[in-house]
Amino acid sequence: MIQRDIAYRVRAIESLSPTLKRIVLESATGDPLPVGAAGAHIALTLKCGDRILRNSYSLIAPSDGTGRYELIVRRTDPSRGGSHFVHDELTVGAVLAGYVPHNLFPSFSHARKHLLIGGGVGITPLLAHLAALRREGARVELHQLAAAEEVALFTQLLAPWAGDDVQVHGGREGLDLEALLSRQPLGTHVYVCGPAALMDRVEGMAVALGWPDGRIHRESFGASGGEPFTVRLARSGGEVRVGPDESMLQALENAGVAAPSLCRGGACGECLTRVLEGEPEHRDHYLTAEEKASGQFVMPCVSRAHSDMLVLDL
Amino acid sequence: MIEGHSRAIPSPLPEETVHGFRSASHLLIALRRRLAQEHMGFRLYAAGTEGFLWDVAGACEAAGMGKAEYRLCHSGSAQRRIFCVHCRTMTDGVTTNLVTCSGCGAQLFVRDHFSRRLNAFMGFQIDAEVPGETIPVEELYR
CATH class of the missing domain: 3.40.50.80 (Nucleotide-binding domain of ferredoxin-NADP reductase (FNR) module)
Structure with missing residues (x-):
């Protein structure tokens, strides 16, 4: 079984401009980091006050054997909280939980x-x-x-x-x-x-x-906001309100629902969920046009709802 | 368009968008040169015999095009180009199920196994396992 979670330690923070910071991460445990090929991203778990966010960041350099991952984070306004946390609270030496790199944006070697x-x-x-x-x-x-x-x-x-x-x-x-x-x-x-x-x-x-x-x-890290709506969980019961500034996946996670996810950008297909009622607003790049039109599936990491209520098979 | 012989020089066709060529080889040389100058969004459509089509496809792939960017339509003879698996010689214009290899002289059985890379059907010696055991010759690929 390939290890998926990694503890990262912040090795360096460099301010590039008032809104851009370069972050250098290394392994917090001393174990070597897996190779992060060009185009790969890592997901970091950020504790912002009482909220927990999982944000994806692209590596800005291929990390073959360097033992470091480098990121650039923009302070956005309005922020879901992640970029403010990185800019205002993250310090050198801090330890962050995250995933190993995944690459959904690789280059194609046969390209001319x-x-x-x-x-x-x-x-x-x-x-x-x-x-x-x-x-x-x-x-x-x-x-x-x-x-x-x-x-x-x-x-x-x-x-x-x-x-x-x-x-x-x-x-x-x-x-x-x-x-x-x-x-x-x-x-x-x-x-x-x-x-x-x-x-x-x-x-x-x-x-x-x-x-x-x-x-x-x-690359598919999309904005997640939109009109608020409610998700009803058909299998486990209960309802989850999705606010205008959070994704459906975040709302589910914050409510303690075990929803699978990986890229959090609508690309990988890991969070595919069956829709039982309601009209999804598709924002992913995973489902085919026919699947989107059928209204039977939704990718909660990026997609939302046209209807006030979405009933999911969760 | 392949015109054949010297009719193609100069082009016998009045329109500048239609070019005549002496032979398929002549056309393919010009095609490769042309594709090197082309840009994304270009589409190619070819019609002709199987050997010609896959020569064109090879030129397209060599120029960086993918299958979505060229279309092939077979017309004309179904005769086959045979690759001898024993001596690697090509024998063109085969219309029968058995053919004598133009390289080593073996009696080759013409298989339906086609190689896009070689642009040829595979041929192997009909009596390779039991010398002398063969089948009647039939014309199958006109």
């Missing part, structure tokens, strides 16, 4: 070219990909979209790989996405990580230009 597109802090898994792909000698091009005041910061983060094929663009209109996607050679794979609107735009544009399905890859 890798096109990386990042938005804001979505750059994190792309930093790891850029390092790994450059080391392999693969053909790679990176475009980072940033707010005007953060262009210098991201340029500095990308400085080790500076070149014509690594560019930081200020503002939403800084990059002509259609021109970029139109000039890619056959065999290109595109990887996008950032706000959902950016990922939707890249995916929509690529599909419209005729890119086939398997060539478009997106």
